[in-house]
Amino acid sequence: MFTRRQVKRLLQRVPGQRRFGVYRFLPFFFALGGVMEWFMIRVRVGQETFYDVYRRKQSERQYQRRLEEES
Structure with a gap:
């Protein structure tokens, strides 16, 4: 697993930090x-x-709403 120091060093290597x-x-x-x-x-x-x-799932919900509206 990475240590905090290794992660920090890796993130600092990504260019464009100043800009x-x-x-x-x-x-x-x-x-x-x-x-x-x-x-x-x-x-x-x-x-x-x-x-x-x-x-x-969306069509099942629409079907359930229609059944509830009808009753």
């Missing part, structure tokens, strides 16, 4: 978010992707 400050890490997080989104869309775990589950 951008903390915001120099923003492109890394942007890319990480893009990779995570791609993973959720494209990678299947079992038979479903994240968005398949999301759409199914």
Whole structure:
């Protein structure tokens, strides 16, 4: 595992500290978010992707709301 000193040294090696400050890490997080989104869309775990589950749950909630409104 990394020690605090090693992590600090690693973070100081990222260029742009004087000009951008903390915001120099923003492109890394942007890319990480893009990779995570791609993973959720494209990678299947079992038979479903994240968005398949999301759409199914959303349609189930709409169906339940319609049943409650009718009764």
